[in-house]
Amino acid sequence: MSTPTPDIDIDRSKGDFHFAEDYAFDAGTGLREDTIDYISDAKGEDEWVREFRKKALKIFQDKPMPTSWATKDLENIVFDDVRYYLAKGQKASRTWEEVPDDVKETFERLGIPESERKFLAGVEAQFDSEAVYSRMKEDLEKLGVIFVGPHEGLHEYPEIFKKYFGKVIPSGDNKFSALNSACFSGGSFIYIPKGVKVAQPLQAYFRINAENFGQFERTLIIADEGSEMTYMEGCTAPKFDTATLHSAVVELVALPGAKIQYITVQNWSNNVFNLVTKRGMAMEEAEIRWIDCNIGSRLTMKYPGVILKGRKARGEVLSIALANDGQHQDTGAKMVHAADETTSNIISKSISVGKGRSTYRGLVQIPKHLKGCKNNTECDALLINTNSRTDTYPAINVRGDHNSVQHEASVSKVSAEQIFYMQQRGMNEGEAMSLAVNGFVNDLVREFPMEYSVELKRLIDLEMEGSVG
Amino acid sequence: MPTLDKLTFNQESFDAHLADWNALPWLQAIKRENWEAFQSLPMPTRKDERWRFSGIKDFSLDGFRPATAPSDSRKAELLAKSELVKDSAGRLVFADNTLVQHDEVSAELKAKGVIWMPLQQACLEHPELIQKYFLAEESRLGSDKLLALHNAFLQGGSLLYVPKGVVIEKPLLSYYWSCDCEEAIFPHTLLIAEDNAKVDFVDYYGSMKDDCDCPALSIGVGTIHAGQGAQIFRKIVQNYAPATYSFQSEANVAGRDANVKTIAVNLGSKYARFENQVRIAEAGAEVKMYSLTVATGEQEFDQRTLQVHAAPNAVSDLLYKNALLDDSHTIFSGMILVEPEGQQTDAYQTNRNLLLSPTAEASSLPGLEIEANDVKCSHGATTGQIDEEQLFYLMARGMPKKIAHQLLVFGFFEEIIEKVDNDELKDNLRTLVQGKFTNS
16 A cells, blocks of 8 residues: 655754854865865864875875765765865863853754753864864863864874874775865864773764855774773754765774774754764774664765774674655665674664655675674665655675674565554554654664653654654 | 687677678677677676676686587587486577577477577567567666677577467476587577466576586576466576686566566586576566575676566565585675565565685675565575584484585575476486585
8 A cells, every 4th residue: 555645844944043153264165285284274283184184185086986886966066165174263162151152052042951061061062163162071081081172182192092093994995084084173082091981971062054064073082991981972953055065084993892882863954965984993802882873964875884803892883764855864884804703783774754765785794714703784674655765785795604694674664554553542643653663763762872862752753744644 | 629819709700690690681780789889888897886796807708709510429419418307398409509409399389389499590480579579678787798799699599489378388498508618609598478378498508528627608698578477487507617607697577467487506607697687567476586506616606686676566586595615706686676666565585695615705785776665575695604503403313414514505405496396307406416516
């Protein structure tokens, strides 16, 4: 039984707001070598960082667009119209009082409660390129945790960060990692010392607030031996008429026995290209988990990966994607096994609503003569309307007779019986559908911290509004 | 015969080939068109997703030429080997693109309108049939250049036409033999089953000498057109000598409520690519695609499949099983494509790889592209080894480890072999599969 697709009627003006911008630094549009110099000068960077950026720029210019396998929509990005660097010119603020009023107003609109703002002590609130608000909780400092922006990280702690910077994801990994390496600004550099277990999650709020402005965060997290940490990022962005480019690079390093959990809830507005490279390296008995939820954006291309480099390392990707009209969620996971007895797990759930398209792209690699490696992949897709679309493109490459891999995928719709049952109990069709969709992703949502899972459910309800009827 | 000159397909060899078809100007035009396309198309590379992981870069067309007719003694020798199923309704045997034997169908079937003959003869006697069905189904799996070469040099080939409601119980067989080094053969099988017809078919692809270690080339094409309610069951056995490069491309079409079943048994060649594409053109069709592969030595089996659901209410099911020994490599790349019209589709795709050596490599790319929402689609791919618990169970019952191991491996294949409905063929396939095991 096929249901006709009704017009989607959601109040898109929610979150559709912005304020007049005035920036102390503006590198103008387009990306050239002098743009790099401008960024480097403005930040007062060390010479080796400038060289690193310039090398990456060359790679970016030489690499073709990956349209041989990816969507042709990428060709609609006009790189020359993007502003690559904008900043207010102030140093990361230490106290709440120092944060400019208009930025505070933005927080107000984001709906962050007063009490929570104080709790955001450990938060890097990113307003455009610079961290305007950044304060570390004192007890984090006492533990020896470093939580800074990339510039501070590379300038003040080169002995810690230089060793791994650009090593998990080299500039030449892909066109967009090269772009990020050339013009990154903002993001988080975190170091957790040996044996330290950080109880609260570290958070970062990212905001885009300038038309046609590409945001290029750079994040590097190093968890030293036996340490544990959770990092969370959530994004909201005001709506603009022209496309916005977002291209982040996130590198994680889990040294022997360390555990890193990286949680993302992405809800960019419908004109954002979100092209992100995320990869972690797990050493002996270390564990890296990516928990990833993509709801907004025009096109998201994101395949969090783990390189399992040490014996018994473990990698996991849990991912939820929801594609509504005009959206393409091209997400997936990469697991590269590079040591014996490593295990990995991928669970991906996608929902396509209206004319939305969701794609799973995966890679599982067990090379050479490894022993005892295991991978499990499950990807389930749910199609809501007759013209919704879903694709699955996994690639699994296994060598040797001591490893095992299993992959399963299914595509289904919400059954008419389920909807009927719920309607019998007094729900309208929309509510019933929303409940069924929430049920579909429920076991993954449970992995998110409480406040995120509540927010996520609310977002799914909002997206499902008017999808049936 | 091997020569020192660098051989290739050129204008001279094409013109010589074209002269054989002077009686059929319309076909010559098709051949000329394909020859031009062949010259302008690029060789496929791994950068094309449809060739990802493939070893195509080690292959070159240089050094191959169109095969020449075999001697009479060879013909007799090959005819004697063409006995996979003795009890058949008809048989065609080709060696190096040349017809060796034509066992016609019974007078009764002929009277009902069944046409069973070499393609070249059919072009002369039934041009309207050939013009309607020959190359009518476009292959989407990436071998355009090789298929253009095939069409340009096509010579031997089988045509089976079964009119409405005619049922042929016994199987029909086509044998395609490759005899000489550096020579290329172009096997072609065209099956047309009109409404409610029923047919059972076997293709065998083999080499004159099993231990020949110089390269030969085969570029084959198979097409099934299944009309409304037609039932077609086709088995394809590829058992070329270990130095052969084999490209086989299937493009099948299933009509309303048709039942199309294929089983491929892949044993031979150095590099064997098998493309299997089925398009469900009308509602209610049921398609089954099965394959069994034993990869040994440094063999590479490159398997690409495409299940296109362009109509509602159809079922397609795919099961590809690969056993890998030594340094072999298998690639399974499958795609289920459900077009917006394909509501109420049930489509499944399963790939099982059994790794029996620490250096074998299995690549799996099971894909889905779904544009209709009321569907049941799933795919599964597993790569693993013999289950230790099963092995233990058998050993606990007093079976030596080696025998227990062998039994489990044969059990792995049995799932496919038992789907063959002909006992004689079943036994012969078991012998072929087991023979490959004991030799390696």
